[in-house]
Structures are given as structure tokens and as C-alpha cells.
Amino acid sequence: MRASKYLFLTLKKTSNDSENIIYELMLRAGMIYKISSGIYSWLPTGLRVLHKIKNIIREEMNNIGAIELSLPIVQPIKLWEKSGRSEQYGFDLFRLFDRRKRSFILGPTHEEVISDLISNFITSYKQLPIILFQIQTKFRDETRPRFGVVRAREFLMKDAYSFHFDQESLKKTYNIMYNVYSRIFTRIGLKFYVVKADTGSMGGNCSHEFQVLSKNGEDNIVFSNKSNFAANLEFAESVKLSLKPNKPKEKMCLIDIKSTSDLINKFNFSIKKIIKTLIVHGSKKSSHSLIALLIRGDHDVNVLKLEKHPLISKPLKFATKKEIETILNIKPEFLGPINISVPIIADYSVALMSDFIIGSNIEGKYYIGVNWVRDIHLPSTYDLRNVSEGDPSPDGKGILQIKRGIEIAHIFQLGTKYSESMKIFVHDKKGINKFITMGCYGIGITRIIAAIIEQSYDEHGIIFPDIIAPFQVAILPVNMNLHFGIKKIVETLYIELKQSGIDVILDDRDERIGVMFADVELIGVPHIIIVGNNNLKINKVEYKFRPDKNKVLIDLNNIVNFLKEKILN
Amino acid sequence: MRASKYLFLTLKKTSNDSENIIYELMLRAGMIYKISSGIYSWLPTGLRVLHKIKNIIREEMNNIGAIELSLPIVQPIKLWEKSGRSEQYGFDLFRLFDRRKRSFILGPTHEEVISDLISNFITSYKQLPIILFQIQTKFRDETRPRFGVVRAREFLMKDAYSFHFDQESLKKTYNIMYNVYSRIFTRIGLKFYVVKADTGSMGGNCSHEFQVLSKNGEDNIVFSNKSNFAANLEFAESVKLSLKPNKPKEKMCLIDIKSTSDLINKFNFSIKKIIKTLIVHGSKKSSHSLIALLIRGDHDVNVLKLEKHPLISKPLKFATKKEIETILNIKPEFLGPINISVPIIADYSVALMSDFIIGSNIEGKYYIGVNWVRDIHLPSTYDLRNVSEGDPSPDGKGILQIKRGIEIAHIFQLGTKYSESMKIFVHDKKGINKFITMGCYGIGITRIIAAIIEQSYDEHGIIFPDIIAPFQVAILPVNMNLHFGIKKIVETLYIELKQSGIDVILDDRDERIGVMFADVELIGVPHIIIVGNNNLKINKVEYKFRPDKNKVLIDLNNIVNFLKEKILN
Structure with missing residues (x-):
């Protein structure tokens, strides 16, 4: 590409609109x-990067024998009513009516559409397994x-769907998908983590997220400092330790207290000594x-875990102040496990506490x-909370750390969730029908770009890895119009690099070197x-590798080979 | 590709749903x-063809220095209110509201979005001209x-937009766009016609359509039998001949008539002798x-032409029966140009008539x-009607024929239509602002496929040209599992063809040759x-070129070269 024929559309400054560094760098x-x-045009430079990522993904998907198709953006709502989604x-769904x-x-995703399609074409176990994929624009009317x-x-995704006769x-x-996703992200140059995750609105019973650590991440990722354990905080189990609580040292007694904050601020009790009593609605x-x-004072409840408990309502519903006062006849801040008329579930960590403090x-x-057994019967225990930094890792190796991450991909074993709701069968060898088994696998393509940028930039701008850079090499001539020899040299260089299969831009604009740079x-x-x-x-050119600070001089005769070795190997 | 890893999804029969032969062939x-x-998934075979066409278009657009970007599907309506569209x-627009x-x-098209973008980045004549393009899914809520x-x-388009300092x-x-479109369609193997066209809802003052003749076409295309003249019927001018009407032979007289159909059916007058008098609303x-x-009995009025006449309302509105009876005090079927109290405009062809028949x-x-001058003053004349088969060609060469066509592309010189409504300026050398000048250029990618298929199929299915066929070569082994030698031969053949850059499918399924074929x-x-x-x-393989009826035997040793010569040259 010649810069004179290209449209940079770079900005010296951005408006106040830019919310964070990645977004500002992209603008x-x-x-x-x-x-x-949340709706963007992809300008020439952005689209070049997007195309390169798409091509890598397509290539890898083809390599594992996945077959590409393209499903429609506009989907009849009746398919979504059938699946219950x-x-x-x-409100996350953009809804519309046609003229009739x-x-x-x-479509924010295409499980319904592909299931409907499959039900019309796949009838026999002989046609399975298959993996289908598409690269398609998706829509989700985000709150924020x-x-x-x-x-x-409006964003671009690669979504794949697999169909099977059995689990x-x-x-x-x-x-295979787990491995090919790992290969794709490795090729693109991303440092990523695969973490166990909740299946959420997709359903199914096993799922992994591919996460990239990021200050701008919206997910909390839990790691062990001594093993490969990694999970989304939503999903990370806390360990039921086989330890017993310390022996009682104190005597139980009742103290007067005006407000619960006095416990910490006035009486100077540690928050770790306090047990919170929360009231939720029971399940049907x-x-x-x-x-x-019952939860330790410094811990947070984990909604997904609570919703899995058979006695707790799903979706989770906390009792209101009014409900508590009417039914239990006490203000919420003085709630406690002694003499309460409802079933009690305690978090695992609560069982290990001794000489603790509770509402009365x-x-x-x-x-x-207060101490268990001596003063109060220990209720049934369960994993009710988010893990905390410093907790032991569930695999028994090391302790946990928590970092923020961007989810760039998510894979799910859906099982028969959609085939049961949408009635999709395949027959076995004997001609007997059974529900088809399904998996789904998504990559957030546009989001990958943000993740890459966050991993690699400096005060001058983005630093892309070779494989997805909008251009791999830039040739910048200094005052080409004053020195005739330069024009000939850069033109030769440009053509040689192009012919080597390197994506090169020659800045042939009548601009100062500072602007080009x-x-x-x-x-x-x-x-x-x-x-x-x-x-x-002296027969040299200057070379700057963006991740390095300094420029180096390289022999003009050697520069093409030098770059070929750097980029094509 | 190996057929065992592919998903044909071919159908022996289609449901009653199929409306015509092209659609049935695609199903x-x-x-x-x-x-x-009107909303379709593109299955693997369809998508392969679509990708090949997209790549050809992208390659040709890059070759002329057009720069690719990607504009959003969801567009704020306020941009469309600004442009007035x-x-x-x-109702052709799919409309939706977000959660706020x-x-x-x-987007059915992107003039507003690209104009808005350009107005934020392009400010100087120095940045012009530029051509931008995208390949994007478009939406239009068609009545039928x-x-x-x-x-x-929901359909795929390549749309391009060019911006200029002057006309x-x-x-x-x-x-350049006219020529590159011609090159693209020629490469794809389409027989097409470029015709002059109306600018319609796009606006501007010059436009051409690329049309493919088709029984299923919705456009009427007018051709000369002796020159290159071609135009959309909507747009084809009829010639104002310099001839004079024949000399009067008859005397004007008043006859009694019960209904106008009696003129032809009972009195046996030729429809070409009758002048229809139609009443429309006047412009502001x-x-x-x-x-x-006044229009000759066998002619049809052309709405677009009428709307261009300064005295006629736009949009065109015919007077109702009630309006005619109230204001002109006569039933519509007896209307005529003598003693009428409104201005009269006659079609060119009406001026050439003699001894004609009119309402009284x-x-x-x-x-x-009736005859002009002798019996009635000739009113002002204008081109009011669609041309008819047999009319002289406007370029003076030959006579006109009319055929049906599918519009596969449309190019427009928009001029300053959008820059005026959306206030988009660029400054000239002196720093003085003027409205930016614009062109737009669309190719209906999904529609091209239908056009290609209509031009090339037989009773067994579609016959694609090499360049866009889902596979260029199919290798079909007969009873591969019974004859071990065959497997080795077809595998070698498959790999050699692939390595030659030919897109080949090897049918390695355990199927009868008839099914494969x-x-x-x-x-x-x-x-x-x-x-x-x-x-x-005898060291031979059978070869069938789909457009030919018969198979021929070709030396096994020669088959790769034979195909390379056929396909790659």
C-alpha cells in the first residue's frame, strides 16, 4: 500500500468522549x-486488523474440519419463544416488527437458528458429528x-456449533475446540487464561472461558499462585476444609449495641469475627x-451458587426489610441464628469460626x-460465597489471587438443552429417535482487538504483533522529493518486500518524517x-522495532533479508 | 475438500414453497x-460461491485504489431525518427502538452514514478524490x-462511495467504476447490459444500471436492434420525431357511443387511432x-417522466372520478381535449396522429x-409515455425491443444532494468552503448468484463458471472400497489438483456413483x-464438462495438465 492512496484517519487528540486507554488508542x-x-464503523486501519484475525480463525476452523455457513441476522422471535430464551x-434483545x-x-447468538436448520437436514446418527461455524455480526442492546x-x-463474532449422537x-x-481456540489465541499473540465458567443463559453443564487479564475487564478471574487452577469468580468453588474450629476461649455474652457499624468502629471487633445473617426466599x-x-462478615454471597441450592429460590430473591420485620419480627441488623424460625444454611467458612459475633x-x-456446639448447634453447610484472595486453591495447591479479565471466547457443552426444548431428534442404528447433543463455541472477534491492544502499547500508540498488524513494515523516506536517489531506493525496497509476502506501506506522501512516524x-x-x-x-537505513526503545542502523543490502527473517519465520 | 467431511445438504425434491426455477435450483x-x-441462511455450498464472488469484487476494488471499511448495520434514524429519506x-425501512x-x-444503504463519517474526517480539497467501499449485509422490508x-x-451488497471536489x-x-463493474461481471461470466436509469430515491443526475436479462426480472429493459442503446423502460426517452401528421382524409363528426370499449369492439376502430385524455393534479x-x-390509446404513461414536468404534481396523483365529475362536469370516459377548462399536455406521438378519435x-x-390545426389547436407536447417495442431508438439507429432484466448493480452521480442536506463542506485552495461532490455505486452480491444461475443450468442442476463454482473439479471414484487401486489413484489426483491451485472435491463417501454424480x-x-x-x-478416466452432453475418455497421465489448461488459463 502507498500512503498517498491510503486513508489513515488518525487523530492527534480525541474528544472527551474517550472513556479509557484502549478506546482512546483505537480512536x-x-x-x-x-x-x-456501542455502535462503530470500522475504518480502513481497523478493518485490516479485523480481516487478518478473521482469516486466522477461518483457517484454523477449516483445519479441524469445521464447515462454514452464514446464518441470518434477523431472526423470527417464534424460534426464541420455542427455546424459552x-x-x-x-431488554438485551433488539426487537423489531416487519410491515406485516x-x-x-x-441475533445476539444463533443456537435457535442453527438448531432449526439442523432439524431439517440431520436425521441420522450417520451424519454426525459435525461442526458448523460462521463469522457474523451480532447485536445485544447492552444496558451500559x-x-x-x-x-x-453491534459486534463481530465467530460462532461454532457442534452436533453429536452422544455426550x-x-x-x-x-x-478439539478447546485446543484450536488455544492455538488461535497463541498465533494472534495473546496471553490468555482458560478458566472454568458458569453456563449462564446458554445452559448446559460444562463451560470454559478464555480470558485475557485487563484493567478494563468486567470479569473477576481467580488463580492459584502454585498451580494451573483458574476459574471465573462466579464459578470458583471454595474449599470445605476438614479443619475444626479453634477451641473456645471466650464466654458467650449479650452486649448492647446501637448499630451494627458500632461493632467494628466502636467495639473494634474484626470483621472476620462477625457472622452476617441474610434472609432469602425459599424455592418452590x-x-x-x-x-x-450465615456468611462471614468480610465475604460476599455468590448468586449463582445460591441459585443452585435446592431450598433457595431461583432467580435469587432477598427478603425485603418489611418482609423480615413482619414475618421474623426483628429489624434486619439484629438478625442472628439463635431462636430464628426459618431453616439456616451456613457457608463452609462459617463452620470454622470460633469466639464469633452474631445478631441476637x-x-x-x-x-x-459465641462458639459452635457449646452455644449453638452447627447448621448444614454449603458453598455460599465468592472465594477471596488468600483462600486455599480448590485443587489443594497454593492460595488464590483475583484479577480482572476480558472474556474473549466461551465454549459450552450444551448437551440436549436446545434439542429438548425445540424437539430435535436423530435416529440410532436401530431407527430409534433420541435428542441430538450439542455444543457451542464463540469468539468475540472485535473484542480480541481490544485485548491485544491492552497487552501491547506505549505512549506513541498501539504495537501490533506482526501477524495481525494493519501493515507489518512501514518505509518512511526523508525528504524524498529533495533527494532523487531516495525515491528509487524506497520503491525498490517496497516492491521487494511486497514480493516476499510482507504487508508493507510506503509513505510516499509529501509529509515531514515526524508526521509519517x-x-x-x-x-x-x-x-x-x-x-x-x-x-x-554509508549504505545504511535506520530500523526501529516498535517494542524496542532505540533505532539501529542496518545495511541497505541486508534489510530485506533481515525483515524476512524477523517476520516470516 | 473431501465429501466425507463436507455437508452437501442437497435436496432431491423441494417443497411447494419454491416459487421459480432459480430459487428451486438453489434450494x-x-x-x-x-x-x-425473504430471509435466508447461506449453507456451505452457497457460502463458497458467495465468498468467491466477494473476493473477486474486493480484488477489483483494491486494484482501482478504493479503500475498504465497514459501516454499521444499525443506524440512528436522526441521520435519515437529516437527509430527508x-x-x-x-415501510421499506426496518425500524427499531433501543432500551432507551x-x-x-x-441500513438498506449507507449514504447518510458515510456522509456523516466523511464530514468528520475530510475537510480539504487536498484529501480528495477518494473511493471507499464495504461488503455489508443490507435490509429492506420488501412488500413482496x-x-x-x-x-x-436481508441481502449482501458491495457498496462504494466516492467523494470529490468537483463534478x-x-x-x-x-x-472508472463503470469500467471496473464491467470487468467484475465479465470475470464472473455474466452476460450483462449497462442501461441508462432513473436516479430514484438515491437522487443525483446521472445513473446507470447493470442488468442481466431474466424471465424473473422485475425491470423492463429497452434495447435498439441496431446500436448499443439500452435503457431502463422507466428512463428510456421517446423520440420527438420531426415528421408531421398525415394530411386529413376524414371529416370530423360526433358519434353516439354507450361505452368506450364499444369504440374498439363494436365500431372496430384501431386503438392506435384513439387519444386517451387523463386528468392529473397540477404541481404547486x-x-x-x-x-x-393526451396519450395514444396503446401507450402507457411513464410516472417518472410526468413527475419531471413542472406543471404536474410530484408524487404523481391522478384525479379521482369524483373530482373529474365535480370540477369538469363530465364522466371520465367521455373526456376530451375540445372545450376543456384545464391546461393540456400532449405526448409527442399524439402530435403525429391524424383522423383520430377523442372524447367530446x-x-x-x-x-x-379529428385532425390537428384543422379541428383543434395542437397543445404543447412532452415525453409522457413509456417507449413501446417498435419505436425508433432515441439514438436514431434501429428500432426498440423490450426485455425483462434483473438489476445487479447501479451507479449514481449523486452530486451535492447529500452534502447540501447534511451540510458537508470541503475548502478549496483559498480556504473557501463548498459542498462536497459525491457518487455511489452498488452491487447486489447475493442477487448476482441468481443471475448467474439463470444464465446457466440444465435439467440436472446448476452449471457454474469455473471462477465462482463451489468446487471447480469433482473426482468421483466408482466402488473405491472394492478396488484398492482406485483409492490410491484418486488420492494422488486429488493432491496434485489441490497443489495446482484448483478447488477440488474428492467424493470419498461410501455412496453409489449415481448419488455422487x-x-x-x-x-x-x-x-x-x-x-x-x-x-x-486402459489407463483412462472419464471426463465430463457440464455444459457438454457427453463424457470423454482422457489419459490418466494427462488429466491434471488437461484440467490445469482448462481452468487456470
């Missing part, structure tokens, strides 16, 4: 342009679109309308120095060659 | 699958989606609320044997090699 590099909250997605008042949605393309409302076959393909299965939960169910009073640094070109008269006198 | 070939009226498109009740549309992908509601530069780029500029139009403005009576014929593979034991004994 300044002229990669994207916002048309509405129309309600579940709620038929109802449609813009932000960080540019990290959480957009065994699904597991095999799931592993439970014969109790309310359930009490008497207004203005708290118990201190700023543009190619902003857009993240990793290899920059400066061709100037002084260095040419 | 049977497993190219598309309908999810809702929100109302103009009416902001109003959006799904039909013929499969010919008139779909001169626009014309230059317009010619006109001081008359109604205008009379008296109930139950018609004038016959049916599949590759349905999907339009142009070159088919059958490898069977009997022919191998």
Missing part, C-alpha cells in the same frame, strides 16, 4: 468511529455499552418461604464470644524503516 | 435455507419478497389544480376523424472426473 489510530453508543434475554407486524429480533469495542451493541462425542469435539421445593444464610434477634443486642506508530506498525540521505551515504 | 443445490419470507423509504427508546433503522435471493429482505472529478471516477408551481394529458366532453358522444451436478461443479476400474485398465 487515535483511526481504527473505529462511533455512530451511536426470548424472556430470559429481556410479525415479530423479529436481531463501554470501553469502545469491549462492550459494544462422548461432544466431549471429544469440545476438547422448600416448604419454607424464607431461608437464613433482640433489638439493640448482639452475642459475642506519528501515523505508523499510532496504528501499530511493528517494523519501521527510515531511509534518509545521510545514512544512505 | 436443491443446498445453497440457501429459508428462515422467514426516512419518510421517502417509508432511541430510534434506529437497519420473492424469487429467493432475487428480492430478499469533473466525479465524472472521472464514475467512468402550476396555477391549475388539474391538468389534462358530452356524455355518450365521441368525435371521430447427482450431488456434484446439482451444486454446479463444472468439471467432473469419474475414476472406474474398467477405464483404468
Whole structure:
């Protein structure tokens, strides 16, 4: 590409609109342009990067024998009503009517559409397993679109769907997908973590997320400092330790207290000594309308874990202040496990506490120095909370750390969730029908770009890895129009590099070298060659590898081979 | 590709749903699958063809220095209100609201979005001219989606937009686009016609359509039998001949008539002798609320031409029966140009008539044997009608023929239509602002496929040209599992062809040769090699070129070179 024929659209400054560094870098590099909250045009430089990532993904998917198709963006809502997800997605779905008042949605994902398609074409176990994929624009009407393309409302995904006769076959393909995703992200140059995750609105019973650590991440990722254990905080189990609580040292007694904050601020008790009593609604299965939960003061409940407990309602519903006061006849801040008329579930960690502090169910009073067995019967225990930094790792190796991550991909073993709701069968050898088994696998393509940028930039702009850079090499001539020899040299260099299969841009604009340099640094070109008269006198050109601080001089005769070795190997 | 790893999804029969032969061929070939009226999934075979066409278009656009970007599907309606097209498109626009009740549309085209983008980045004449393009999914809520992908509601387009400092530069780029479109369609193997066209809802003042003749076409294309003249019927001018009417032979007299159909059926007058008098509303500029139009009995009025006349209202509105009876005090069927109280405009062809028949403005009576000048003053003339077969060509060479066509592309010189409504300026050398000049250029990618198929199929299925066939060569082994030698031979052949850069499918399924043959014929593979034991004994394979009726035997040693020469040259 010649810069005179290209459209950089780089910006020296961005408006106040930019919310964070990645977004600002993308705006300044002229990669994207916002048309509405969470909706972007992809400008030439952004699209070049996007195309390169798409091509790598397509190549890897083809290599594992996945077959590409393209499913529609506009989907009849009746398919979503069949699967039950129309309600579940709620306002996240963009909904529309056609001129005949038929109802449609813009696809945020395509499980329903592909299942419908498959049910019309696949009838026999002989046609299985298959993996289908597409690269398609998706839509999600986010409550709070932000960080540019990290959480957009119109975005590009690669989504794949696999179909199987049984769970065994699904597991095999799931592993293949796990591996091919790892290979894709490794090729793109991403440092990523595969973490165990919740299956959420997709359903199914096993799922992994591919996470990239990021300050702008919206997920909390839990790691062990001594093993490969990694999980989404939502999903990370806390360990039920076989330890017993310390022996009682204190005597239980009732103290007067005006407000619970006095426990810490005035009486100077450690928050780790306090047990919170929370009241939630019971499930339909439970014969109790309310359930009490006991959690250590510094811990947070984990909604997904609570919803899995058979006695607790799903979706989780906390009792209101009014409900607590009416039914349990006590203000919520003085709730405690002694003399309460509802079933109690305690978090694992609560069982290990000794000489602890609890509400007394008497207004203005708290118990201190309480101990299990001696003072109160230990209720049934369960994993109710998010793990905390410093907790032991569930695999028994090391302790846990928590970091923020961006989810760039998610894979699910859906099993028969969709085939049961949408009635999709295949027959076995004997002609007997059974529900088809399914997996689904998504990569957030536009989001990958944000993740890459966060992993690699400096004060001058983005630094892309060779494989997805908008251009791999930039040739910048100094005052080409004043020194005739330079033009000939850069033209030769340009053509030789192009013919070697290197993606090169020659800046043939009538611009100062500073302007040229700023543009190619902003857009993240990793290899920059400066061709100037002084260095040419000693048969050298200047070379700057963006991740390095300094420029080096390289023999003009050697520069093409030098770059070929750097880039093509 | 190995057929065992591929998903043909071909159908022996289609449901009653198929509306016409192209659509039926695409369904049977497993190219598309309908999810809702005018909305399709592209199945693996269809997508392969689509990708090949996209790549050819992208390559040619890059070659002329056009720069690719990607504009969003969801567009804020406020941009369309600015340009004034929100109302103009009416129900054709898919409209939606987001969760904050902001109003959006799904883009049927992107003039507004690209103009908005350009206004933020392009400010100087120095940055011009530029050509930008994208390949994007578009939406149009058609009243009557039909013929499969010919008139779909979700469809793929390549749209390009050029920006210029002046009309001169626009014309230059317009010619480049005209030529590159011709090259693209020629490469794809389409027989097409470039015709002059109306600018319609796009606006501007010069436009050409690329049309492919088709029984399923929705456009009427007018050709000269002796020159290159071609135009859309909507747009084809009729010639104002310098001839004079024949000398009067008859005397004018008033005859009694019960109904106008009696003129032809009972009195046996030729329809070409009758002048119809039609009443339309006058424009705001006109001081008359109604205008009379005179048209020869066998001619049809052309709405677009009428709307261009300064005295006639736009949009065109015919007077109702009630309006005519109230204001002109006569039943519509007895209207005529004598003694009428509104301005009269006659079609060119009417001026050449002699001894003609007109309504008399008296109930139950018609004038016959009427002649201009002698009996009635000739009103002002204008081109009011569609041309007819047999009319002289406007370029003076030959006479006109009319055929049906599918519009596969449309190019427009928009001029300053959008820059004026959306206030987009660039400054000249002196720093003075002027409106930017614009062109736009669209190719209906999904529609091209329908056009290609209509030009090339037989009773066994589609016959694709090499360049866009889902596979160029199919290798079909006969009973590969019974004859071990065959497997080795077809594997070698497969690898050699692949390495030559030929897109080849090896049917390694455990299927009868008839099934294999049916599949590759349905999907339009142009070159088919059958490898069977009997022919191998004499070192031959069977070769079938789909457009030919017969198979021929070719030396096994020569088959790769034979195919390379056929396909790669």
C-alpha cells in the first residue's frame, strides 16, 4: 500500500468522549468511529486488523474440519419463544416488527437458528458429528455499552456449533475446540487464561472461558499462585476444609449495641469475627418461604451458587426489610441464628469460626464470644460465597489471587438443552429417535482487538504483533522529493518486500518524517524503516522495532533479508 | 475438500414453497435455507460461491485504489431525518427502538452514514478524490419478497462511495467504476447490459444500471436492434420525431357511443387511432389544480417522466372520478381535449396522429376523424409515455425491443444532494468552503448468484463458471472400497489438483456413483472426473464438462495438465 492512496484517519487528540486507554488508542489510530453508543464503523486501519484475525480463525476452523455457513441476522422471535430464551434475554434483545407486524429480533447468538436448520437436514446418527461455524455480526442492546469495542451493541463474532449422537462425542469435539481456540489465541499473540465458567443463559453443564487479564475487564478471574487452577469468580468453588474450629476461649455474652457499624468502629471487633445473617426466599421445593444464610462478615454471597441450592429460590430473591420485620419480627441488623424460625444454611467458612459475633434477634443486642456446639448447634453447610484472595486453591495447591479479565471466547457443552426444548431428534442404528447433543463455541472477534491492544502499547500508540498488524513494515523516506536517489531506493525496497509476502506501506506522501512516524506508530506498525540521505551515504537505513526503545542502523543490502527473517519465520 | 467431511445438504425434491426455477435450483443445490419470507441462511455450498464472488469484487476494488471499511448495520434514524429519506423509504425501512427508546433503522444503504463519517474526517480539497467501499449485509422490508435471493429482505451488497471536489472529478471516477463493474461481471461470466436509469430515491443526475436479462426480472429493459442503446423502460426517452401528421382524409363528426370499449369492439376502430385524455393534479408551481394529458390509446404513461414536468404534481396523483365529475362536469370516459377548462399536455406521438378519435366532453358522444390545426389547436407536447417495442431508438439507429432484466448493480452521480442536506463542506485552495461532490455505486452480491444461475443450468442442476463454482473439479471414484487401486489413484489426483491451485472435491463417501454424480451436478461443479476400474485398465478416466452432453475418455497421465489448461488459463 502507498500512503498517498491510503486513508489513515488518525487523530492527534480525541474528544472527551474517550472513556479509557484502549478506546482512546483505537480512536487515535483511526481504527473505529462511533455512530451511536456501542455502535462503530470500522475504518480502513481497523478493518485490516479485523480481516487478518478473521482469516486466522477461518483457517484454523477449516483445519479441524469445521464447515462454514452464514446464518441470518434477523431472526423470527417464534424460534426464541420455542427455546424459552426470548424472556430470559429481556431488554438485551433488539426487537423489531416487519410491515406485516410479525415479530423479529436481531441475533445476539444463533443456537435457535442453527438448531432449526439442523432439524431439517440431520436425521441420522450417520451424519454426525459435525461442526458448523460462521463469522457474523451480532447485536445485544447492552444496558451500559463501554470501553469502545469491549462492550459494544453491534459486534463481530465467530460462532461454532457442534452436533453429536452422544455426550462422548461432544466431549471429544469440545476438547478439539478447546485446543484450536488455544492455538488461535497463541498465533494472534495473546496471553490468555482458560478458566472454568458458569453456563449462564446458554445452559448446559460444562463451560470454559478464555480470558485475557485487563484493567478494563468486567470479569473477576481467580488463580492459584502454585498451580494451573483458574476459574471465573462466579464459578470458583471454595474449599470445605476438614479443619475444626479453634477451641473456645471466650464466654458467650449479650452486649448492647446501637448499630451494627458500632461493632467494628466502636467495639473494634474484626470483621472476620462477625457472622452476617441474610434472609432469602425459599424455592418452590422448600416448604419454607424464607431461608437464613450465615456468611462471614468480610465475604460476599455468590448468586449463582445460591441459585443452585435446592431450598433457595431461583432467580435469587432477598427478603425485603418489611418482609423480615413482619414475618421474623426483628429489624434486619439484629438478625442472628439463635431462636430464628426459618431453616439456616451456613457457608463452609462459617463452620470454622470460633469466639464469633452474631445478631441476637433482640433489638439493640448482639452475642459475642459465641462458639459452635457449646452455644449453638452447627447448621448444614454449603458453598455460599465468592472465594477471596488468600483462600486455599480448590485443587489443594497454593492460595488464590483475583484479577480482572476480558472474556474473549466461551465454549459450552450444551448437551440436549436446545434439542429438548425445540424437539430435535436423530435416529440410532436401530431407527430409534433420541435428542441430538450439542455444543457451542464463540469468539468475540472485535473484542480480541481490544485485548491485544491492552497487552501491547506505549505512549506513541498501539504495537501490533506482526501477524495481525494493519501493515507489518512501514518505509518512511526523508525528504524524498529533495533527494532523487531516495525515491528509487524506497520503491525498490517496497516492491521487494511486497514480493516476499510482507504487508508493507510506503509513505510516499509529501509529509515531514515526524508526521509519517506519528501515523505508523499510532496504528501499530511493528517494523519501521527510515531511509534518509545521510545514512544512505554509508549504505545504511535506520530500523526501529516498535517494542524496542532505540533505532539501529542496518545495511541497505541486508534489510530485506533481515525483515524476512524477523517476520516470516 | 473431501465429501466425507463436507455437508452437501442437497435436496432431491423441494417443497411447494419454491416459487421459480432459480430459487428451486438453489434450494436443491443446498445453497440457501429459508428462515422467514425473504430471509435466508447461506449453507456451505452457497457460502463458497458467495465468498468467491466477494473476493473477486474486493480484488477489483483494491486494484482501482478504493479503500475498504465497514459501516454499521444499525443506524440512528436522526441521520435519515437529516437527509430527508426516512419518510421517502417509508415501510421499506426496518425500524427499531433501543432500551432507551432511541430510534434506529437497519441500513438498506449507507449514504447518510458515510456522509456523516466523511464530514468528520475530510475537510480539504487536498484529501480528495477518494473511493471507499464495504461488503455489508443490507435490509429492506420488501412488500413482496420473492424469487429467493432475487428480492430478499436481508441481502449482501458491495457498496462504494466516492467523494470529490468537483463534478469533473466525479465524472472521472464514475467512468472508472463503470469500467471496473464491467470487468467484475465479465470475470464472473455474466452476460450483462449497462442501461441508462432513473436516479430514484438515491437522487443525483446521472445513473446507470447493470442488468442481466431474466424471465424473473422485475425491470423492463429497452434495447435498439441496431446500436448499443439500452435503457431502463422507466428512463428510456421517446423520440420527438420531426415528421408531421398525415394530411386529413376524414371529416370530423360526433358519434353516439354507450361505452368506450364499444369504440374498439363494436365500431372496430384501431386503438392506435384513439387519444386517451387523463386528468392529473397540477404541481404547486402550476396555477391549475388539474391538468389534462393526451396519450395514444396503446401507450402507457411513464410516472417518472410526468413527475419531471413542472406543471404536474410530484408524487404523481391522478384525479379521482369524483373530482373529474365535480370540477369538469363530465364522466371520465367521455373526456376530451375540445372545450376543456384545464391546461393540456400532449405526448409527442399524439402530435403525429391524424383522423383520430377523442372524447367530446358530452356524455355518450365521441368525435371521430379529428385532425390537428384543422379541428383543434395542437397543445404543447412532452415525453409522457413509456417507449413501446417498435419505436425508433432515441439514438436514431434501429428500432426498440423490450426485455425483462434483473438489476445487479447501479451507479449514481449523486452530486451535492447529500452534502447540501447534511451540510458537508470541503475548502478549496483559498480556504473557501463548498459542498462536497459525491457518487455511489452498488452491487447486489447475493442477487448476482441468481443471475448467474439463470444464465446457466440444465435439467440436472446448476452449471457454474469455473471462477465462482463451489468446487471447480469433482473426482468421483466408482466402488473405491472394492478396488484398492482406485483409492490410491484418486488420492494422488486429488493432491496434485489441490497443489495446482484448483478447488477440488474428492467424493470419498461410501455412496453409489449415481448419488455422487447427482450431488456434484446439482451444486454446479463444472468439471467432473469419474475414476472406474474398467477405464483404468486402459489407463483412462472419464471426463465430463457440464455444459457438454457427453463424457470423454482422457489419459490418466494427462488429466491434471488437461484440467490445469482448462481452468487456470
